[in-house]
Amino acid sequence: MKEETSNNSRRKFLKSVGLTVGAAGVVSGFSLLGAAKAVAQEPGETVNLLTQDGQLVQVDKNQLRPTVSEPLTELQKRGREGIAGKSFVMVIDLSKCRNARKCMDACQNHHQLRPDQHHINVLQMQDAEHTAPYFMPKPCQHCDNPPCTKVCPVDATFKRQDGIVLIDNERCIGCRFCIAACPYSARIFQWTEPKDAEKYKDLTYNIEANVPQKKGTISKCLFSADRLRENKLPSCVSSCPNGVYYFGDQNEDAVTNGTTHETVRFSQLIEENAGYTLLPELGTKPRVYYLPPKNRAFEFNGDLLNEENLH
Amino acid sequence: MNDLPKQKETTLSFEKIKEDILRPMQNHKGLELWIAFLITVISVCAWAYYVQLRDGLGVTGMRDYVSWGLYIANFVFFVAVSLVGMLISSILGLLRIEWITPISRIAEIIAVAFVAVAGLVIIMDMGRPDRVVNVLIHGRFQSPILWDITVVTTYLVISVLLLILPMIPDLAICKNELKKTSPVLKKLYNILSFGYINTPSQHKHLHKMIRTLMVIIVPVGLAIHTVTSWLFAATLRNGWDTTIFGPYFVAGAFVAGSAALVVAMYFFRVSYKLQDYITDLQFDKMGKLMVAVCLVYLYFNLNEFLVPGYKMKTGDDIHLKELFTGHWAIMFWSSQLLGNIIPVMLLVTKKFRKPLPLMIISLFILAGAWIKRYVIVIPTLLHPHLPIQNVPDNFVHYYPSAIEISVTVLSFALALLIITVLSKIFPIVPICETADNNGIDYKIDA
Numbered sequence: 001m002k003e004e005t006s007n008n009s010r011r012k013f014l015k016s017v018g019l020t021v022g023a024a025g026v027v028s029g030f031s032l033l034g035a036a037k038a039v040a041q042e043p044g045e046t047v048n049l050l051t052q053d054g055q056l057v058q059v060d061k062n063q064l065r066p067t068v069s070e071p072l073t074e075l076q077k078r079g080r081e082g083i084a085g086k087s088f089v090m091v092i093d094l095s096k097c098r099n100a101r102k103c104m105d106a107c108q109n110h111h112q113l114r115p116d117q118h119h120i121n122v123l124q125m126q127d128a129e130h131t132a133p134y135f136m137p138k139p140c141q142h143c144d145n146p147p148c149t150k151v152c153p154v155d156a157t158f159k160r161q162d163g164i165v166l167i168d169n170e171r172c173i174g175c176r177f178c179i180a181a182c183p184y185s186a187r188i189f190q191w192t193e194p195k196d197a198e199k200y201k202d203l204t205y206n207i208e209a210n211v212p213q214k215k216g217t218i219s220k221c222l223f224s225a226d227r228l229r230e231n232k233l234p235s236c237v238s239s240c241p242n243g244v245y246y247f248g249d250q251n252e253d254a255v256t257n258g259t260t261h262e263t264v265r266f267s268q269l270i271e272e273n274a275g276y277t278l279l280p281e282l283g284t285k286p287r288v289y290y291l292p293p294k295n296r297a298f299e300f301n302g303d304l305l306n307e308e309n310l311h
Numbered sequence: 312m313n314d315l316p317k318q319k320e321t322t323l324s325f326e327k328i329k330e331d332i333l334r335p336m337q338n339h340k341g342l343e344l345w346i347a348f349l350i351t352v353i354s355v356c357a358w359a360y361y362v363q364l365r366d367g368l369g370v371t372g373m374r375d376y377v378s379w380g381l382y383i384a385n386f387v388f389f390v391a392v393s394l395v396g397m398l399i400s401s402i403l404g405l406l407r408i409e410w411i412t413p414i415s416r417i418a419e420i421i422a423v424a425f426v427a428v429a430g431l432v433i434i435m436d437m438g439r440p441d442r443v444v445n446v447l448i449h450g451r452f453q454s455p456i457l458w459d460i461t462v463v464t465t466y467l468v469i470s471v472l473l474l475i476l477p478m479i480p481d482l483a484i485c486k487n488e489l490k491k492t493s494p495v496l497k498k499l500y501n502i503l504s505f506g507y508i509n510t511p512s513q514h515k516h517l518h519k520m521i522r523t524l525m526v527i528i529v530p531v532g533l534a535i536h537t538v539t540s541w542l543f544a545a546t547l548r549n550g551w552d553t554t555i556f557g558p559y560f561v562a563g564a565f566v567a568g569s570a571a572l573v574v575a576m577y578f579f580r581v582s583y584k585l586q587d588y589i590t591d592l593q594f595d596k597m598g599k600l601m602v603a604v605c606l607v608y609l610y611f612n613l614n615e616f617l618v619p620g621y622k623m624k625t626g627d628d629i630h631l632k633e634l635f636t637g638h639w640a641i642m643f644w645s646s647q648l649l650g651n652i653i654p655v656m657l658l659v660t661k662k663f664r665k666p667l668p669l670m671i672i673s674l675f676i677l678a679g680a681w682i683k684r685y686v687i688v689i690p691t692l693l694h695p696h697l698p699i700q701n702v703p704d705n706f707v708h709y710y711p712s713a714i715e716i717s718v719t720v721l722s723f724a725l726a727l728l729i730i731t732v733l734s735k736i737f738p739i740v741p742i743c744e745t746a747d748n749n750g751i752d753y754k755i756d757a
């Protein structure tokens with residue numbers, strides 16, 4: 001496994017090793033420096049490694065090869081290109097959202113965020129004084145005319161061929177122009193050292209999940225681009241208990257519900273339920289569609305008047 | 312009103328001009344104390360910046376919603392003030408207006424100092440200043456930031472040239488006269504005077520170059536502040552999404568820049584005892600100029616606030632209500648009244664265009680101009696299209712932190728230090744041009 005470790009298995013592998021004594025050795029063993037040192041070691045010296053199926057094996061240190069520098073450029077490259085032939089869309093059914101916030105938790109977990117950092121945020125909305133209030137999950141809209149990527153001076157945030165807008169936190173200079181430009185307030189900034197920075201400091205940066213997070217750079221919803229590559233649904237979509245989210249490929253005209261796993265026609269879903277996008281007058285052309293909160297599956301339990309609930 | 316200073320000027324001789332202008336450069340105890348003070352302030356505040364570098368921008372009051380704060384307001388202010396160089400020495404210079412001669416160099420020095428520090432302020436605002444070269448490696452022309460960096464640098468270069476070129480004859484004089492200065496300065500004068508001895512052909516070439524630069528700097532100066540305004544106007548936010556931001560910013564810059572110039576003029580006049588050169592005439596004219604630019608600015612303000620205020624579109628209404636009567640009302644109205652309306656009303660009277668009253672009014676205008684920048688940047692960020700929810704309390708308000716204030720003080724002290732040092736090593740009033748203007752003949756030895 002050490003030779004042709006794909007990045008995914010390596011990450012899982014690192015996770016499974018956890019905090020055992022071997023971990024430090026393995027991590028540094030895989031880091032460029034560690035490996036370079038290892039090559040210089042006497043032959044015959046071995047290290048203990050845990051395989052994916054849970055077996056402990058001994059490997060000659062000289063056989064360890066650095067896998068870090070290559071995959072970084074490789075990850076960056078494929079992260080920038082995107083998945084060919086796809087055109088991802090999300091549909092959010094507002095009639096089903098009851099503010100369970102499982103999507104927020106799953107997202108924060110997946111992207112190593114603090115509890116107050118939101119790639120996706122469930123907002124309590126009321127459109128006009130006498131209209132019915134509702135809950136509205138709001139991820140990045142992955143605009144087709146994205147104001148954020150236009151203003152970035154270094155191309156650190158960009159749109160890929162499959163419609164996802166990503167961030168390269170290895171390149172971002174932290175000017176925060178994209179925050180100013182995003183009308184959906186979808187972006188967050190790492191004002192201080194990110195959560196668990198120490199713990200993940202040896203992890204290779206994966207642009208598709210934007211982890212590990214980096215101080216002084218931007219982060220935002222990525223449609224879990226790393227999970228899409230493995231044919232999984234985004235974290236928020238899979239973790240919603242109430243069937244709020246549909247996610248899929250516009251080219252196939254099919255979206256799948258994250259809770260019921262039912263696949264439906266995207267165009268039909270939008271048409272029958274009068275789907276819409278947020279702030280269409282701004283011309284940003286979002287890829288996130290909303291179904292209006294009609295025939296709701298629950299009582300609105302929020303309190304728009306109570307400021308306490310809003311923060 | 313013109314004959315009073317004229318009478319005085321007839322008593323000037325070239326020797327006296329030289330003597331008056333070079334004196335403060337050689338021996339000025341107060342100036343050295345002032346420099347020491349500035350350096351102390353800068354060192355203390357540099358520590359604040361170090362803390363920010365170490366711990367991240369989280370030590371500031373900025374958060375995900377107000378992600379641009381004091382620093383960007385400062386940046387806009389610095390760029391605005393620096394435009395005075397273009398206004399005075401280029402536009403008025405090209406119009407061959409003579410009364411600007413004694414103050415044109417002060418204007419250029421202010422321009423150089425403020426635009427240089429503006430560049431630094433942008434870097435101080437960056438989350439990853441260590442990656443600033445990325446802008447060169449991966450720079451993209453779609454981004455107004457790149458245009459901004461380009462024009463700020465261009466403006467700085469041209470302003471430096473516009474400071475040095477007209478000074479060449481004076482530096483040739485410095486080289487000959489200032490025998491006791493340090494060897495470093497002597498060398499500097501030697502190099503920068505380029506062997507100028509005021510032959511007719513040298514004179515002609517030099518003036519051709521200067522005039523060319525004066526023409527070039529006008530579009531660059533317009534560009535720098537227009538592009539700065541586009542940092543805001545290119546976004547879709549209420550309060551920034553307007554088409555007149557470019558000219559609006561330029562007009563505001565002329566107001567702020569003129570005020571800064573008047574304050575500096577007053578200081579140099581008193582401290583360097585240059586009453587014979589920076590006369591009441593200059594203050595009087597500057598006062599009139601300020602009325603003119605303030606009126607233009609007022610007109611833009613009317614357009615900027617009255618038109619959306621009339622319609623009260625969704626989104627704009629919250630923003631405007633907060634400005635007019637809400638949380639920002641005190642700052643908004645004080646910037647409009649102190650920085651614009653009241654000064655215009657006062658400055659139409661001659662007695663307020665005397666040095667001291669004009670200087671005091673200018674201080675208010677400067678303060679108003681700074682507050683105005685603050686009110687442009689922050690309230691808009693606090694009123695996004697979608698509500699601010701589920702975030703900690705300090706995301707919903709913005710108060711600059713002590714670190715931010717220290718770094719701000721740092722940038723101001725730095726600008727003042729640059730001005731002070733430049734005015735210490737260079738003659739602050741053009742010697743040869745003053746002589747030229749008074750029809751006094753002079754020779755420069757090789």
Ligand code: SF4
Pocket residue numbers: 139140141142143146147148149165181182183184185186187220284
């Ligand atoms: S929602 Fe904001 S961050 Fe996302 S693509 Fe649109 S502008 Fe960019």
Ligand code: SF4
Pocket residue numbers: 151152153154155156157167171172173174175176177178179217218
């Ligand atoms: S903060 Fe980073 S991603 Fe955003 S515009 Fe600046 S460089 Fe680009």
